[in-house]
Amino acid sequence: MEYIKANNLKLTKYKYPIEENLISDLINLIKNYLSGKKVNLYDKINDLNVHLNIKDEFSTDFALKVIDHLINVKYGEITSYSEIGKVIDSRAYRAIGNVLKRNPFPLIIPCHRVKRKNGVGGYMGKINNEWQQNLKKYLLKMESKI
DNA sequence: CTACGCTCAGATA
């Protein structure tokens, strides 16, 4: 089993040795996804026997519950901060956002599929009309959920 | 302990 840590994705420094063809497989997956192919990235990288070291990235119990639920939100599906709250039995909607804000695997851990009750909501730490939010809207539109 | 935040429902105009 092979693990990838968040900083590995910068392709600058590897904590674990990763084969070159695995990297190109990963790149192709993401290219396919961004070009509109209906692939669920999290499942696909599991198919490549790549497993994210989630427990290293999210320390608290609360955060792990949020992420555990989120990785089961598949391509084209949608959830909301309050819906996640319902599942994990918490009303800390903003705290859920604070967890997702530190998601080291955007696209793969699909925090773009978490919408605000009224509107789209923030993405990658931003709540205003920055490029991050436009990307979130783009992804949702691509998955036909806007 | 404090202050903050990818939220929400309700109030107000």
Place this chain on the structure above:
DNA sequence: TATCTGAGCGTAG
């Protein structure tokens, strides 16, 4: 409709 308020609560520092 749009904008404002306070409740709510987990977390980093």
